[in-house]
Each structure stands twice: as structure tokens, then as C-alpha cells.
Amino acid sequence: MAQFELLARCHTTRARVSRLTLAHGITMLPTFMPVATQAAIKGLTPQQVESLGVTLILNNTYHLNLRPGTKVLSEAGGAHKFQGWNRNLLTDSGGFQLVSLSKFTTITEEGALFASPFTGEPTMLTPEESIAIQHAIGGDIIMQLDDVVSSLTPDRARVEEAMERTVRWLDRCIAHHDLSGKKDTQNLFAIVQGGLDLELRDRCLMQMVERKDKVAGFAIGGLSGGEEKDIFWRIISQCTQKLPEDRPRYSMGIGFAEDLLVCVALGVDMADCVFPTRTARFGIALTFQGPVNLRLAKYAKDFGPIDPNCPCPTCAEGTSRAMLNHVITRETSAAQAVTIHNITFQAQLMGGARDAILNGTFPNYLRTFFANYFGDVGYPEWCVNALRSVGVDLLEGSDIKVVPGTGAKWE
Ligand SMILES: [Zn+2]
Structure with missing residues (x-):
């Protein structure tokens, strides 16, 4: 069982630092988990990922179940051995991919019915089947099957049905996991649903917390689907206030630096997103001054590294912005170089947050980050509101303006 x-x-915000010990070692929280969809982070070897200090990555069950399939994974001795990854795996x-990638998925009480992408035959993914597949993959953290609906759906009855079904499916996942003999090495997380509705979220939270002794952690699902950021943070805040202190809290599908730090301040411990690695392949390097679009002509004669203060091999070994501008989107080596940098950026951002929480300087860390990152374009209003709710006022003693909307910063 996880420790x-x-x-x-x-002392000011709800941020915390914790040590999560799983079957493949220690992961310090809060942390960002890079996504290795096909048991590989695109462009990198597992050894490269480990050398960057990453101790927990995410694999997608939907993709691994299609290819190579559980038979091959079981023969290999699980996904760790299959991909040569020695650290923790979630x-x-x-379920989420099934709903987002297949047009023909129908949700019934039994499970998610979909057309097999190989044969077109109707195939059912039940909560028990999802857990069985995850047992074959062998992840250190496994997730319950949940009934996912878009956060933008106006159909409250459907959101309510999905939330209640997610609780029932959690019970089926718990029962299947309990009987499996895998409980010593694999840890089941529940997923809080309920859309953007505070009352539905509350009802879900209450029922999930009642099952606390049966699960190793809790995820906050059903967000990051294009909803208003001002609602997003209020839902996160509601969940982190009611989830038990002694379990990790995982906010699914977030990866922008400002989202991560706000969530950490609200009490989130874990997050994942394809954004940092996907955007790298399109030539966007993440820095503490904001994202840098290496495709822009102005970098053709910029002979400095992406970030002179970055410890990643790309920056430390002197790959210039000009070189990356020259080969990005044309040579796979450029995608690899920027992916390495972006994974390192995410790790630095979260590692810096952990250090600051331990040193009692986290509010200052937030102020410094936001001033450096948004100083020239203005603070997104939702970040100001969210951080105010936990006692940090970005505007105090600052002449940086506030801007509405997401404030996403692109050159
Ligand atoms: Zn770098």
C-alpha cells in the first residue's frame, strides 16, 4: 500500500509538501506527471526521462490495451519492464479516451460500450475490465473507471447521473481490486465528478470521502474541458477543502504553469497534461518569463540558449535558440531538445514550489513567479481571485495590471 x-x-495558503512512497520508489509532492501515452514520452527514452529527475509518469490504458495489448504486457512482466521504466507509473x-476518441461510445450502467477500432465489433469496457487491464499494465497508481461528461454540457440531469454512476462504479472497482491480490503494489484512486455544479460536487465528495479507507488517493475529474477559469478554480478549491488531509489529491489534465501553481496553492498535490510535451514538438519552449515560440524569425540569429538559468541538457550544453529555430518542426532532434527542456521546466516549477513550502516562502515564490511570467501582459484575473482566496494578494505593492480571461501568454 502507498505510504x-x-x-x-x-502557513498562508493550503499548499503542502508530502512524500509518496510507492512500489517503484519515492515521489515528492506536489509534482507534475509527464504523459507517456504509448508507454513512451514522444521523442525521449525512459532513461532520458529518468535522468531529468522525473519519478512518476502517466501511461494511457486505452492505448496500451489496443497496442501492444494486455497479453504482451503480461508476458513482458508489466509496463515497467516492457518500457524499461524503473520509477513510478500511473x-x-x-474511460476518458474512450469517450473523447470514439464517436460511438454509449455509456450504460454496465460500462462503456464502443466499437472496437480493429474489428468494429461492439466491445464493453466495464469498471472491472478497466481494473483488470490496469492490473496487467502494473501501474503503481491505478484509476477508477468514471462516467465522464463534458464540463460544458448544460444538461444537469446527465451530470448528476454521471456523478452518481461514478460512485457506483467506484464501488465495483474497489470490489474487483480488493479480490485481486494486487493491493500491496497497486493503489486505487477515486475520481470526484459533478461537473461545474457545487451541489453535485458536494454530494460526490461526501460519498467518496465515506470510502476513504478503500482508496489510496483522490482525483478531481471533469475539469479542464474549456470551462471558465473562474469556475475551474472554485471547483478545485471546494474539492481540496473537503478531501481528506491524509490522501494525495490529483487534479487531472492541467499543465499550464499558472494553473499548476494556483492548484498547488489551493492544496493540490499532483497533476498531468500532454501540453508541455506536445507544445514542445510545435516549437514552444516554456520559461519563467513565459512561453517562447522558437519558430518566430526573430530567433534566427539568437545565439543564446532557451534559458541561461535552466539546468537541462539542451540549455546547459549550449543548443542555441537560432539552431532550434532552424530545425524545429523539421528535425526530430529539435523536438527532442525542446521536450527535454519543457519537462525540466515543469520539474523546476514544482520543485521550486516544494522548496518554498518547506522554507516557509511559498507566498513569495508565487508573487515572484507571477510577476516574472505575467509582468508585461498583466495578471489573469482568475489567478488574482484564486490566490486571494488563500491569502496571497498579487496586487499588493505591485503596479502590474489585471486582465480578464485566461491570460494565456503567447508571443
Ligand atoms: Zn532548458
């Missing part, structure tokens, strides 16, 4: 130890709390349930 979760709280090491420090921020698998999703496969």
Missing part, C-alpha cells in the same frame, strides 16, 4: 507522509504546510482508466 503518504505530510512533511510541511504553507495509469488512467481508459
Whole structure:
């Protein structure tokens, strides 16, 4: 069973530092998990990923179940051995991808019915089947199958049905996992649903917390689907206030630097997103001054590294912005170089947050980050509101303006 130890709390915000010990070692939280969809982070070897200090990655169950399939994975001795990854691994349930990638998925009480992408035959993914597949993959953290609906759906009855069904499916996942003999090495997380509705979220939280002793952690699902950021953070805040202190909290599908730090301040411990690695392949390098679009002509004669203060091999070994501008989107080596940098950026961002929480300087860390990152374009209003709710006022003693909307910063 996972060991979760709280090491420090921020005296102002709800941020905390903890040590999560799983079957493949220690992962310090809060952390960002890079996504290795096909048991590989695109462009990198597992050894490269490990050398960057990453201790927990995410694999997609839907993709691994299609190819290479559970038979091959079981023969290999699980996904760790299959991909040569020695650190911790989290698998999703496969449900989200099923709904987002297949037009023909129908949700019934039994499970998700879909057309097999190989044969077109009707195929059912039940909660028990999802857990069985995740047992074959062998992830250190496995996720319950949940009934996912778009956060933008106006159909409250459907959101309510999905939330209640997610609780029932959690019970089926717990029952199947309990009987499996895998409980010593694999840890089941529940997923809080309920859309953007505070009352439905509350009802879900209450029922999930009642099952606390049966699960190793809790995820906040059903967000990051294009909803208003001002609602997003309020839902996160509601969930982190009601989830038990002694379990890790995982906010699914977030990866922008400002989203990560706001969520950490609200009490989130884990997050994942394809964004940092996907955007790298399109030539966007992430830095503490904001994203840098290496495709722009102005970098053709910029002979400095992406970030002179970055410890990643790309920056430390002197690959210039000009070189990356020259080969990005044309040579796979450029995608690899920027992916390495972006994974390192995410790790630096979260590592910096952990250090600051331990040192009692997290509010200052937030102020410095936001001033450096958004100083020239203005603070997104939702970040100001969210951080104010936990006692940090970005505007105090600052002349940086506030801007509405997401404030996403692109050159
Ligand atoms: Zn770098």
C-alpha cells in the first residue's frame, strides 16, 4: 500500500509538501506527471526521462490495451519492464479516451460500450475490465473507471447521473481490486465528478470521502474541458477543502504553469497534461518569463540558449535558440531538445514550489513567479481571485495590471 507522509504546510495558503512512497520508489509532492501515452514520452527514452529527475509518469490504458495489448504486457512482466521504466507509473482508466476518441461510445450502467477500432465489433469496457487491464499494465497508481461528461454540457440531469454512476462504479472497482491480490503494489484512486455544479460536487465528495479507507488517493475529474477559469478554480478549491488531509489529491489534465501553481496553492498535490510535451514538438519552449515560440524569425540569429538559468541538457550544453529555430518542426532532434527542456521546466516549477513550502516562502515564490511570467501582459484575473482566496494578494505593492480571461501568454 502507498505510504503518504505530510512533511510541511504553507502557513498562508493550503499548499503542502508530502512524500509518496510507492512500489517503484519515492515521489515528492506536489509534482507534475509527464504523459507517456504509448508507454513512451514522444521523442525521449525512459532513461532520458529518468535522468531529468522525473519519478512518476502517466501511461494511457486505452492505448496500451489496443497496442501492444494486455497479453504482451503480461508476458513482458508489466509496463515497467516492457518500457524499461524503473520509477513510478500511473495509469488512467481508459474511460476518458474512450469517450473523447470514439464517436460511438454509449455509456450504460454496465460500462462503456464502443466499437472496437480493429474489428468494429461492439466491445464493453466495464469498471472491472478497466481494473483488470490496469492490473496487467502494473501501474503503481491505478484509476477508477468514471462516467465522464463534458464540463460544458448544460444538461444537469446527465451530470448528476454521471456523478452518481461514478460512485457506483467506484464501488465495483474497489470490489474487483480488493479480490485481486494486487493491493500491496497497486493503489486505487477515486475520481470526484459533478461537473461545474457545487451541489453535485458536494454530494460526490461526501460519498467518496465515506470510502476513504478503500482508496489510496483522490482525483478531481471533469475539469479542464474549456470551462471558465473562474469556475475551474472554485471547483478545485471546494474539492481540496473537503478531501481528506491524509490522501494525495490529483487534479487531472492541467499543465499550464499558472494553473499548476494556483492548484498547488489551493492544496493540490499532483497533476498531468500532454501540453508541455506536445507544445514542445510545435516549437514552444516554456520559461519563467513565459512561453517562447522558437519558430518566430526573430530567433534566427539568437545565439543564446532557451534559458541561461535552466539546468537541462539542451540549455546547459549550449543548443542555441537560432539552431532550434532552424530545425524545429523539421528535425526530430529539435523536438527532442525542446521536450527535454519543457519537462525540466515543469520539474523546476514544482520543485521550486516544494522548496518554498518547506522554507516557509511559498507566498513569495508565487508573487515572484507571477510577476516574472505575467509582468508585461498583466495578471489573469482568475489567478488574482484564486490566490486571494488563500491569502496571497498579487496586487499588493505591485503596479502590474489585471486582465480578464485566461491570460494565456503567447508571443
Ligand atoms: Zn532548458
